[in-house]
Amino acid sequence: MSGIVVQSIERASLEIIDGLAQCGVATVHEAQGRSGLLASHMRPIWRGARIAGSAVTISAPPGDNWMVHVAIEQLQPGDILVLAPTSPCEDGYFGDLLATSAQARGCRGLVIDAGVRDVRDLTEMAFPVWSKAIFAQGTVKNTLGSVNVPVVCAGAAVQPGDVIVADDDGVCVVPRASAADVLSAAQAREANEADKRAKLAAGILGLDMYKMRERLEREGLKYV
Amino acid sequence: MSGIVVQSIERASLEIIDGLAQCGVATVHEAQGRSGLLASHMRPIWRGARIAGSAVTISAPPGDNWMVHVAIEQLQPGDILVLAPTSPCEDGYFGDLLATSAQARGCRGLVIDAGVRDVRDLTEMAFPVWSKAIFAQGTVKNTLGSVNVPVVCAGAAVQPGDVIVADDDGVCVVPRASAADVLSAAQAREANEADKRAKLAAGILGLDMYKMRERLEREGLKYV
Amino acid sequence: MSGIVVQSIERASLEIIDGLAQCGVATVHEAQGRSGLLASHMRPIWRGARIAGSAVTISAPPGDNWMVHVAIEQLQPGDILVLAPTSPCEDGYFGDLLATSAQARGCRGLVIDAGVRDVRDLTEMAFPVWSKAIFAQGTVKNTLGSVNVPVVCAGAAVQPGDVIVADDDGVCVVPRASAADVLSAAQAREANEADKRAKLAAGILGLDMYKMRERLEREGLKYV
């Protein structure tokens, strides 16, 4: 089943992708019905990045990063590499040389349910990575995997070409087909938030702003 | 047993609370007999805060943040929200809107044995949070919990009104009744430390300063 | 078996040690055949340090830091303390006073498969620590351990006098006897890397630079 490279995948428009990046992970996740989050162990190696891009997926054997080289050839500007090992692994599949190569192809970042290394260099290069581990463990180049096939990465199903949104809160995947709708919903949420924030900052309680008191009473909440 | 909001709790004086904040977690923990620490998985979402406050406790169902809204109404300036889910959970109960609301009530921070989101905003707001996870996972508002009842948070028993001390080392709870005594003991420790630090910096060994050599020999330590 | 302090250990030359520090963990690990890494849970308490030094090892009971005081007397300038508890433990064996004392002896840092505290102070002192946990939990001084005996620290066998290399990628141990050879191999790798990096930055693919295409085809990779 492995040993396949899908060369042509559909991508969302950069306009939609960049719009989703601006909304950020928490808002996008809510906007698509509280779905699409990768597991919370996926943490940024440095803080402050907020990106979105089209997923170029990699299914790789544990401890073998051969397919990363194959995937980099498939990158287009605006893409994000998404690597899922075929069994749990925290080896350092990716370091500064691969990042240099990916960046040269317009890659916006890496999402990897495994390890990464050379994090000082990656930070200096401003190449963002969300990973399960920081681990210098080297890998081999002996066994085939696949590129641009459906994967499950950190508990989330990712299709090649899906939109990946990532920031300090973690990583969210948006199916390509619904990306435009999710963007609209996310932007609508954002419009709302400024007003809510102002009210809350002024001391108005959520209990009142969201009109929760009656329902709380009906459920039986007792003040003592 | 749930569905209760205790509206009036006793608090320690702000003078004591602020004194404990200045001593910091490690010193306070030692000063009260090496007790009161929350588990080491409770980590700050940003580094550098050192706070103390009175605990306003929340017992919340997994994945349901309704009670946070209820708890915010109970906040007084100098309080810290302490949320313990009724079963293990890492969902993002709390984000920038709730932080805005809590901050407007004088809340000094959040201690949550679950997840938190919007961490970039929370960092910019300088709202300190100690949590088990950073996770954008949204929550519902469907099931009652309780506010200001005794909870076990990250392995530590917390009564409403207890003093919470939190910094880069983690989180410590000080029973309200003993807060004044703990502060005295902590300040006495601190007074000692400057002198010890100077001696150690000058090259005097702990072996000599603490007079350990004889006891080590008695226990059978062999130099070879 | 415990209760022993070995007072004279052999060390690598500072020239070799400092050379290894400059190469960094990932390169040194590769240069010695992808071996010697400590587990990925060993994380720096602050980012940016890159150090190497001779291991002064500590085998300590869980929750008992008595042997740290004993070990500090054995430190020479350029050494690194390496503490392995005799059973899993995350207590805070080490804080700012011990760091002050160790620093006064020329110690370059601490590698501890347990907890550490006073991390704000340690950061301000620029004393680097790689640990399994940040935890304020205090320890006792009641039970003997040993100093400068072989230990297994975070999954890696460490002999006293081995060279420890540590940076943001983690920690690697280099057997003293092979340190000079590993340094040569590491420097050779580094010489190579600048050239590779330039090519990759110019858009040349790893597939071509490393001549992988033929072998991938032979293994059966299919482009679809």
Place this chain on the structure above:
Amino acid sequence: MSGIVVQSIERASLEIIDGLAQCGVATVHEAQGRSGLLASHMRPIWRGARIAGSAVTISAPPGDNWMVHVAIEQLQPGDILVLAPTSPCEDGYFGDLLATSAQARGCRGLVIDAGVRDVRDLTEMAFPVWSKAIFAQGTVKNTLGSVNVPVVCAGAAVQPGDVIVADDDGVCVVPRASAADVLSAAQAREANEADKRAKLAAGILGLDMYKMRERLEREGLKYV
């Protein structure tokens, strides 16, 4: 704060205790409002025991089982030992000799948020244990703890004399003062269950038996 042995504690009647044992953990937990469970990592070392007893609590330092000897003297027939280490630990505090001694005092079992060893012997003796780990790691007898003080064990607050219920589903604590009421509620639940079980076995759906269809529709459930 440690170094205390409380010699006289109040216990629930054996009639209530044995009644709770018969109901089992899941039923008792529900009957007291879904509270009181210890964390799911507390697993029986052998399957099939279903016990209840009065908690004789032990607060012990990590890796030090001295207080177990002290606690055994405090045991009365029908008691259960509950050991909480003062910081996370998985050492084997307890083996067949201590079990022999405890059993001779009428102890019904051990609940320990740490390790246990000699599990083959304990199984042959039919001495039930719920623990976090099975680990042969030996402990010392050097540092005081306390007996019959309030503890937090595996995330649950336990007072000495509280009723502990334990079976293959885990461990639940029932505050002594409410034990009689919880027993009544648990027995009422049990009375109900036989009837429900018969209906469900006959093919009646929970959707109908619990009259859920209308509420599901109101919440918006769509059948497609």
Place this chain on the structure above:
Amino acid sequence: MSGIVVQSIERASLEIIDGLAQCGVATVHEAQGRSGLLASHMRPIWRGARIAGSAVTISAPPGDNWMVHVAIEQLQPGDILVLAPTSPCEDGYFGDLLATSAQARGCRGLVIDAGVRDVRDLTEMAFPVWSKAIFAQGTVKNTLGSVNVPVVCAGAAVQPGDVIVADDDGVCVVPRASAADVLSAAQAREANEADKRAKLAAGILGLDMYKMRERLEREGLKYV
């Protein structure tokens, strides 16, 4: 996106399903190209079951088992319930009453990336369950999820109607469309194994039987 029940799903034939059960998880996993395994934390609550069935999937909120009741109505003889919480959870969604109901509908077992309780009863009923935890923690019935939608369960993507194979080695999912082919491949593997087993039992080495010596030598293996 939630709140949907798909009532008609396609299933593989029982002949294929039962054939896959006979082959077992390890063989089926190999036969489909080493894919389809759920994470290793999915363990049977009792040993010895080896089953296969069509997946009736449940996407449920954390701590809310309402959808299990909904799913049971959708069961046909030969089905297996597959529950994936929408965020990590170990609550006990399922116990003996639900098992009675599911068994009455011909359900062969449960695969749940969360907790289960009443395990003594489930064992006596011979109702097999593979779960992440055994935990008595009760759940609520307040929030909708979905039934028979695609889920990711313990790291594996499962479509409703896919074939689930489960035994003491864990759980494997076989896409419905390829189930017949996988069965053929699995049976071919099995035919082979008896012969191999006989040779190995007779003392013939795998090195010779699989003709590995030459390739090992070519790779550089050194006998010293």
Place this chain on the structure above:
Amino acid sequence: MSGIVVQSIERASLEIIDGLAQCGVATVHEAQGRSGLLASHMRPIWRGARIAGSAVTISAPPGDNWMVHVAIEQLQPGDILVLAPTSPCEDGYFGDLLATSAQARGCRGLVIDAGVRDVRDLTEMAFPVWSKAIFAQGTVKNTLGSVNVPVVCAGAAVQPGDVIVADDDGVCVVPRASAADVLSAAQAREANEADKRAKLAAGILGLDMYKMRERLEREGLKYV
């Protein structure tokens, strides 16, 4: 550094080895000064085995079981295979075919800091295994490792030819050179235990039998 097979290793006598097996893990661990235990995550796949044997060690890449075939040729009757992956891995390196082959060479069991599969067959064959995981995940045969080199397995340093003792309590390694002394010490402990057990069963307290009361009082224990 890898790619080496050491063909001749020294072993302890079977008389010593079998004596250690009879003492069991907990006693042997104590007898050698509370050292040598592998981590508590190393659990038997079935209960009741108590074995000892000479370690034939395997250092294997993650997800690659090629070296197991190489190691089996090196087995002599009375040996135990000890596999340590070069980075954390839970793949199923070993199943019933390899067990058949190993058993044919007189192998007594497997200790593996990774996964194992076909556990139903292994149980029926009475082939004992202590592993980190049960996981059907298949492995490849592409990358060299080494056989009979020093390894760190589950946190313990193991030399080829060391004595491995394993039972329901876990796994302990005894250095070959000290095996005879450890056996003597273990047997002395055992002789003692029968007498102690009888006294404790008769109700004599450990406090008295071990004469602890005076030292407890001196340390400040308070009875209240």
